Amino acid sequence: MRFQKKYTVSESAIIGHNVRIGQNAIIHDHVEIGDNSIICENCIIGEPTFDSYYDENYENPKTIIGSESLIRSGTIIYADSIFGDCFKTGNLVSIREKSIFGQNCIVGSMSDIQGHVIFGDYCRLNSHVQISAKCTFGNFVFIYPFVIFTNDPIPPSNYLIGSKVGNFSQIAAGSVVLPGITIGKHSIVGANSLLNKNVGDFELYAGNPAVKVCKVNYIWDNENKQPHYPWPYNFERGLPWEGVNFDEWLKSEAGQKYAG
Amino acid sequence: MRFQKKYTVSESAIIGHNVRIGQNAIIHDHVEIGDNSIICENCIIGEPTFDSYYDENYENPKTIIGSESLIRSGTIIYADSIFGDCFKTGNLVSIREKSIFGQNCIVGSMSDIQGHVIFGDYCRLNSHVQISAKCTFGNFVFIYPFVIFTNDPIPPSNYLIGSKVGNFSQIAAGSVVLPGITIGKHSIVGANSLLNKNVGDFELYAGNPAVKVCKVNYIWDNENKQPHYPWPYNFERGLPWEGVNFDEWLKSEAGQKYAG
Amino acid sequence: MRFQKKYTVSESAIIGHNVRIGQNAIIHDHVEIGDNSIICENCIIGEPTFDSYYDENYENPKTIIGSESLIRSGTIIYADSIFGDCFKTGNLVSIREKSIFGQNCIVGSMSDIQGHVIFGDYCRLNSHVQISAKCTFGNFVFIYPFVIFTNDPIPPSNYLIGSKVGNFSQIAAGSVVLPGITIGKHSIVGANSLLNKNVGDFELYAGNPAVKVCKVNYIWDNENKQPHYPWPYNFERGLPWEGVNFDEWLKSEAGQKYAG
Numbered sequence: 001m002r003f004q005k006k007y008t009v010s011e012s013a014i015i016g017h018n019v020r021i022g023q024n025a026i027i028h029d030h031v032e033i034g035d036n037s038i039i040c041e042n043c044i045i046g047e048p049t050f051d052s053y054y055d056e057n058y059e060n061p062k063t064i065i066g067s068e069s070l071i072r073s074g075t076i077i078y079a080d081s082i083f084g085d086c087f088k089t090g091n092l093v094s095i096r097e098k099s100i101f102g103q104n105c106i107v108g109s110m111s112d113i114q115g116h117v118i119f120g121d122y123c124r125l126n127s128h129v130q131i132s133a134k135c136t137f138g139n140f141v142f143i144y145p146f147v148i149f150t151n152d153p154i155p156p157s158n159y160l161i162g163s164k165v166g167n168f169s170q171i172a173a174g175s176v177v178l179p180g181i182t183i184g185k186h187s188i189v190g191a192n193s194l195l196n197k198n199v200g201d202f203e204l205y206a207g208n209p210a211v212k213v214c215k216v217n218y219i220w221d222n223e224n225k226q227p228h229y230p231w232p233y234n235f236e237r238g239l240p241w242e243g244v245n246f247d248e249w250l251k252s253e254a255g256q257k258y259a260g
Numbered sequence: 261m262r263f264q265k266k267y268t269v270s271e272s273a274i275i276g277h278n279v280r281i282g283q284n285a286i287i288h289d290h291v292e293i294g295d296n297s298i299i300c301e302n303c304i305i306g307e308p309t310f311d312s313y314y315d316e317n318y319e320n321p322k323t324i325i326g327s328e329s330l331i332r333s334g335t336i337i338y339a340d341s342i343f344g345d346c347f348k349t350g351n352l353v354s355i356r357e358k359s360i361f362g363q364n365c366i367v368g369s370m371s372d373i374q375g376h377v378i379f380g381d382y383c384r385l386n387s388h389v390q391i392s393a394k395c396t397f398g399n400f401v402f403i404y405p406f407v408i409f410t411n412d413p414i415p416p417s418n419y420l421i422g423s424k425v426g427n428f429s430q431i432a433a434g435s436v437v438l439p440g441i442t443i444g445k446h447s448i449v450g451a452n453s454l455l456n457k458n459v460g461d462f463e464l465y466a467g468n469p470a471v472k473v474c475k476v477n478y479i480w481d482n483e484n485k486q487p488h489y490p491w492p493y494n495f496e497r498g499l500p501w502e503g504v505n506f507d508e509w510l511k512s513e514a515g516q517k518y519a520g
Numbered sequence: 521m522r523f524q525k526k527y528t529v530s531e532s533a534i535i536g537h538n539v540r541i542g543q544n545a546i547i548h549d550h551v552e553i554g555d556n557s558i559i560c561e562n563c564i565i566g567e568p569t570f571d572s573y574y575d576e577n578y579e580n581p582k583t584i585i586g587s588e589s590l591i592r593s594g595t596i597i598y599a600d601s602i603f604g605d606c607f608k609t610g611n612l613v614s615i616r617e618k619s620i621f622g623q624n625c626i627v628g629s630m631s632d633i634q635g636h637v638i639f640g641d642y643c644r645l646n647s648h649v650q651i652s653a654k655c656t657f658g659n660f661v662f663i664y665p666f667v668i669f670t671n672d673p674i675p676p677s678n679y680l681i682g683s684k685v686g687n688f689s690q691i692a693a694g695s696v697v698l699p700g701i702t703i704g705k706h707s708i709v710g711a712n713s714l715l716n717k718n719v720g721d722f723e724l725y726a727g728n729p730a731v732k733v734c735k736v737n738y739i740w741d742n743e744n745k746q747p748h749y750p751w752p753y754n755f756e757r758g759l760p761w762e763g764v765n766f767d768e769w770l771k772s773e774a775g776q777k778y779a780g
Contacts, residue, residue: 006268008526008543023268024284024302024544026561038313041286041304042544044561044593053558053590070313073304073336074352076593076611091336091354092370092594094611094629094647109354109372110388110612112629112647112665124416127354127372127390128630130647130665142416145372145390145408146436148665150693150711154741154748156644156662156755173410174436174454176666176694176712191410192436192454192468194694194712208468208712208728221414228414235416266528283528284544284562298573301546301564330573333564333596334612351596351614352630369614369632370648384676387614387632387650402676405632405650405668406696433670434696434714451670452696452714452728468728481674488674495676 029060034067041073049079049097134162139258141165144173153179186230188216289320294327301333309339309357394422399518401425404433413439446490448476549580554587561593569617654682659778661685664693673699706750708736
């Protein structure tokens with residue numbers, strides 16, 4: 001009984017081929033949704049930004065959602081953001097304006113993206129993640145539940161400084177990243193850490209406050225009796241090197257853009 | 261003005277006697293709701309699972325909600341789950357497929373149950389709790405706000421290992437439980453802990469990382485000048501031993517199933 | 521295309537001049553909304569309290585939302601609460617009954633206000649904040665994401681004790697405040713702290729468990745080469761001393777009520 005056309009779509013929205021839209025969903029002005037995407041029940045796409053409330057001449061900016069996307073129920077996406085193809089959300093997500101996501105990203109349930117952020121391709125955020133404005137993320141960055149990226153070093157202040165995370169890094173559950181931190185590539189922040197210093201490439205930091213524990217290749221996979229990290233050699237589900245060797249994929253045309 | 265029949269119910273749903281359904285609520289295919297239950301505004305019950313998006317022959321699995329249940333506004337419950345009688349949720353909860361809850365359980369606002377989990381009877385989850393797949397819980401387990409049960413020891417990996425919590429145990433606010441932990445019965449994990457080791461019966465663990473602090477009967481109730489734990493001797497509101505001695509109730513027919 | 525009158529308003533609600541109401545929003549009995557306020561899509565205002573489910577003679581208590589307020593999409597506000605003028609929420613907020621907020625307060629996305637709480641004027645809560653019953657807050661208290669104010673010292677118990685926070689204090693991201701704590705004025709709790717002791721005026725506490733670090737005027741603003749705290753001397757955006765000297769404002773008629 002799903003997708004019964006009990007939703008509302010602005011006349012100025014551009015809806016691709018074979019898009020399905022759930023009940024009570026609202027598609028606001030100047031939203032563009034790519035082919036084969038699914039917008040589930042109760043979602044609000046292209047929610048007008050703050051200016052809309054008080055500016056009579058407000059015109060809703062474009063909101064672009066790539067093809068093959070899946071926006072789960074109750075999610076609210078503000079106008080003026082761009083999402084690459086195959087974007088997925090959990091339920092009840094909030095994404096504010098000027099958020100840019102590459103291809104194949106996932107944002108988990110109840111996560112709160114505060115806008116003015118940039119994510120590369122294949123980033124995966126678990127549930128209840130909060131990303132403050134001005135943070136930037138490379139590709140294949142995975143962020144686990146209840147992680148907070150803050151941006152105000154002396155709150156309240158006017159010096160908002162985002163953090164920056166390199167390709168393939170992993171931020172484990174419950175960690176708080178203080179403002180203006182740089183995390184290198186293939187690194188790990190352990191669960192429930194308070195990260196108040198920069199992390200180099202291939203490093204594990206953990207604790208409150210976090211300290212450098214070791215290089216990531218010291219983390220052992222007890223099952224396979226070998227190091228687990230760098231993880232792309234040992235995990236491929238849903239990733240572009242699935243069924244191929246990671247090193248070979250990196251050298252391929254598709255992989256070269258992520259090699260940095 | 262509540263319960264005005266401005267909702268949508270699938271023809272294949274089975275709705276019990278005296279069930280009330282709030283405005284904008286959606287009851288999907290093959291949902292069964294027991295007598296006297298209440299589904300509040302904007303709820304989605306029996307949300308079709310991932311396969312539904314791409315499988316043309318998808319048939320929504322059964323979702324069973326016991327009688328006398330109360331599902332508060334904005335909650336999303338996926339198909340293929342079973343909830344015992346007197347199930348209650350807060351607002352804006354998300355519960356994924358293959359979740360099994362016994363009788364008289366409560367899941368607080370904005371909690372995220374990731375599916376493939378088992379809860380016994382009388383479990384109470386406060387707000388913003390996250391339970392990963394493969395976790396199992398006994399009876400009378402109370403979980404306080406912002407607790408995270410993780411399941412991937414070396415993320416990202418394919419070895420998801422749930423944790424297991426025994427009867428009557430309490431997990432205090434803000435704690436992170438690492439994958440594959442066993443917590444015994446009548447135990448306590450203190451607030452904001454990072455639990456990376458197993459907890460025996462009647463033990464208090466706390467800290468980041470958590471360490472064993474003492475046996476739970478060392479925790480003093482300053483008001484009553486006596487130990488507070490095991491707590492069932494000192495707290496009975498809404499619990500089956502209310503008005504009866506806890507030991508006597510345990511020996512009764514009703515209590516024997518929880519004595520283990 | 522916004523504000524198309526596809527919402528539901530009780531006949532007993534009192535809606536001020538120039539109020540805009542979003543699609544699918546529900547305004548329950550005895551809600552009063554002040555002039556020029558905005559209720560966005562999918563909001564539920566004046567949600568009937570627990571008694572409504574089982575008491576046939578239930579009459580919904582008043583819910584008062586001040587003028588110039590902005591309630592963002594998906595927010596649920598229970599009946600029997602009072603919000604001063606210029607109240608703002610993020611998306612998907614839940615506020616339970618008997619919550620009192622002064623003027624110009626903000627509650628961020630996915631925050632969970634458990635009711636029976638009092639906030640003064642100009643309090644700002646970021647996203648994913650949880651406030652337990654019986655907590656009270658002065659004026660200009662800012663609370664950052666994922667902060668938890670708990671209220672049960674020996675859970676589960678019947679001794680719920682709220683905490684109390686003085687004017688101008690700041691509680692940083694990810695902190696857990698244990699029950700019955702008193703925090704003075706102009707103080708700071710650092711990120712990811714477990715606060716288990718009282719904090720005096722002008723003090724910084726941080727850590728798990730939190731310890732006194734220093735007086736707040738030792739916290740340096742690297743940009744301006746001066747102490748940042750007490751912060752009202754260095755931050756004024758949206759605050760009543762904007763464009764005026766803070767000390768002068770404190771002495772003015774408007775400021776005197778906050779001088780304590």
